[in-house]
Amino acid sequence: MTLIECLIAMVVLTISASILVMAVQGGLSAQEDALSMTLAGTAAESRVADYLARDYNAIVSGDVTEPIGGIDTPNGDSFSASYDTMGRRTVIASGDLTVPDFPGLVVPGYSIDVTVFDTRNGETRNLVALQRFRPRTIEESAEETP
Amino acid sequence: MMPSRRAFTLIELIIATMVTTMVAATVVAIVGAVTSALAIQDLRSEAIVRSAGLQSHIGLLSLKTRMTLALSPQRVLLWLPSETLEESGSGSDSAFDRIDLVQDELHWLEFFQETDQSWTLIEWTVKAEAVPTDQSEVYFTSDGEFWDNLFVQLRDTEQLRRSPIASGLAAPEVSGVIADAPRFVWQTEQCCDNRSVGAEFAFVAIDGEEVLRADMRLESALAFFDRHPICTES
Numbered sequence: 001m002t003l004i005e006c007l008i009a010m011v012v013l014t015i016s017a018s019i020l021v022m023a024v025q026g027g028l029s030a031q032e033d034a035l036s037m038t039l040a041g042t043a044a045e046s047r048v049a050d051y052l053a054r055d056y057n058a059i060v061s062g063d064v065t066e067p068i069g070g071i072d073t074p075n076g077d078s079f080s081a082s083y084d085t086m087g088r089r090t091v092i093a094s095g096d097l098t099v100p101d102f103p104g105l106v107v108p109g110y111s112i113d114v115t116v117f118d119t120r121n122g123e124t125r126n127l128v129a130l131q132r133f134r135p136r137t138i139e140e141s142a143e144e145t146p
Numbered sequence: 147m148m149p150s151r152r153a154f155t156l157i158e159l160i161i162a163t164m165v166t167t168m169v170a171a172t173v174v175a176i177v178g179a180v181t182s183a184l185a186i187q188d189l190r191s192e193a194i195v196r197s198a199g200l201q202s203h204i205g206l207l208s209l210k211t212r213m214t215l216a217l218s219p220q221r222v223l224l225w226l227p228s229e230t231l232e233e234s235g236s237g238s239d240s241a242f243d244r245i246d247l248v249q250d251e252l253h254w255l256e257f258f259q260e261t262d263q264s265w266t267l268i269e270w271t272v273k274a275e276a277v278p279t280d281q282s283e284v285y286f287t288s289d290g291e292f293w294d295n296l297f298v299q300l301r302d303t304e305q306l307r308r309s310p311i312a313s314g315l316a317a318p319e320v321s322g323v324i325a326d327a328p329r330f331v332w333q334t335e336q337c338c339d340n341r342s343v344g345a346e347f348a349f350v351a352i353d354g355e356e357v358l359r360a361d362m363r364l365e366s367a368l369a370f371f372d373r374h375p376i377c378t379e380s
Contacts, residue, residue, distance in 0.1 A: 006165055013169055017176050024183045035190045035360065038197055042364055044285035045201070047345070052367035053333045073363065074333065080319040080348070080361030 039082055040116035040127035043071055047090055047114045050074040050131050054138045059110050065089045068118065086127065089115045097133050109135040168184040182353055189351040193360035196349070200267070200312055204345065205366050207253060212372035214340050216293040217328040221256040222343060223293050227372075243376075247282045248274035254297055254306075257315070257328045257347070265315040265328050265347065268308055272298070286374055288338055316350040318361045332364060338377030342367045 051059060066072065066085040071079045091113040096106045115129045154162075207224055216223040228249040245251050254270040284296065300306045316326045328347035334340050344365030351358045 006162065010169060014172070020180065021176060024180050028183050028187060031187055031190045031194075033196055038194045039360075039362070042197065042201065042362060043230045046363060046365040049342045049344070049367040050333070052369075053371075073331070075331075079320045079363060080346075081318075081322070082359070082361040101305060108324055 002056050036085070036118065037127050040086055040118075041130075043079065043083055043086060043088055044114040044116045044128045044130040046073065048112055048130055051090075051092065051110070051112045052132065052134055056134070056136050059134065060091060061094050061110070063089070063091045066092060071116075085118045087117050089113075089117070097135065107133075107135045108141075109133050173300045174222055181235060183234065185351055185353040186358060189358045190359060192351075193349045193362070196312055197362050197364065200345070200362075201364050201366075203269075203311055204343065204364055205256075207370045208343055208366035211253075211343070211368050213368075213371055213374060214332065214337050214343060215252075215288075216290040216297075217335060217340065218290075218294075218328065219330050220258075220327060221254060221294075221297070222251045222330045222332070223297070224255065224343065226253060231304045243286045245273045245286060247277050247284065250274070255311075255330065255345075257330075257345075259327070260313070264313065265317070266313040267311045267315060267328070267345070267347070269311050270301065270306045270308060272300060273305055273307050276303075282366060286376060288374075288377060290337065312347075314349070314361075316348040318346040318363070319359065331363070338373060340368075341371045 052073070053071045066088045070088060071083050071088050073079060091111075093111050093113075094109070095111055096108050099105050099107070112132045112134060113129070114131075116127050117124050118127060119125065207226075208209045211225050214222055215223045215225050217278070225245070228246060228251055250271060252272060256268045256270060257265050258268050260266055277345040287293075297306075315328050317327050318329070325346075328345065331342075331344040331346055332340050333342040342365060344363065346361070346363045348359050348361045350360075
């Protein structure tokens with residue numbers, strides 16, 4: 001084998017290795033994003049579950065943003081380190097829900113919008129956005145009626 | 147006469163040795179990096195797929211559950227009444243008091259520690275065929291101890307079906323500290339008022355001396371929470 005053949009073999013090997021590394025890196029990056037979205041989904045669902053589980057009268061309209069690394073459980077504990085790169089925005093707005101197929105049917109309640117975000121290359125990126133409606137039940141309406 | 151082949155010079159041999167060493171070192175480094183990356187990929191894949199399965203399972207149970215009857219960090223009891231909401235929600239129907247063991251109304255979720263120190267999330271349900279007909283009814287109570295005793299009695303007499311939901315789990319990190327065990331989370335310890343159920347746990351993989359972790363917190367609201375009349379009276 002001449003030196004030229006040897007050098008060509010080295011170049012081919014280096015290129016192959018680079019392609020392998022790039023493929024693995026690409027897979028890792030995509031998987032990291034997928035895990036972030038999965039975790040973000042659980043963080044958003046946790047907030048939605050918190051509001052759905054509250055007494056109707058304990059829900060207050062508002063717009064609250066927990067900064068990145070500051071997501072808390074309903075008990076006030078911090079979420080684990082896996083969630084440290086994420087923040088969460090919760091928007092609660094009172095409003096009526098109308099059902100197109102049932103004209104005249106109006107359901108009072110609160111809309112719950114939860115967005116979990118992180119930053120990538122200095123820009124904020126929304127990982128997950130969940131929207132739910134917390135209706136006021138007949139029992140809760142009856143409790144308010146004097 | 148055969149032509150004689152020239153032997154390699156010392157310089158050629160040195161260059162060949164250097165090239166071989168460089169290529170070998172590169173290959174070893176790449177193999178190491180790829181192996182490590184694959185370990186991380188395994189952990190992430192496992193975390194994504196298994197947490198989705200768990201979330202869906204807990205979500206389905208919370209959709210059917212009307213009340214939690216007993217809450218403790220490693221075991222919760224979910225009540226899935228077999229009667230309709232219309233029947234049970236009246237507050238006066240005796241059917242809501244009677245819990246039929248053979249109608250799949252009770253589901254215990256338990257974090258169980260295996261001999262290798264890992265944790266398994268188990269769902270225990272009553273084996274309908276194993277319960278004598280004259281012992282198939284129990285009545286609602288907000289006394290958690292009663293339900294714990296019932297669990298032990300049914301388990302020890304092999305009247306419970308053990309269904310592992312997820313294995314190989316680890317204790318989660320909570321507020322920067324690794325807990326002793328995976329645990330269930332809920333809105334309030336008062337079963338009569340509690341309207342959510344969830345779990346905190348971790349997936350862990352060992353990569354050489356490095357421990358890779360993915361901590362999870364799953365939480366789901368009871369979609370059709372139904373407060374028992376006894377709770378209102380008390």
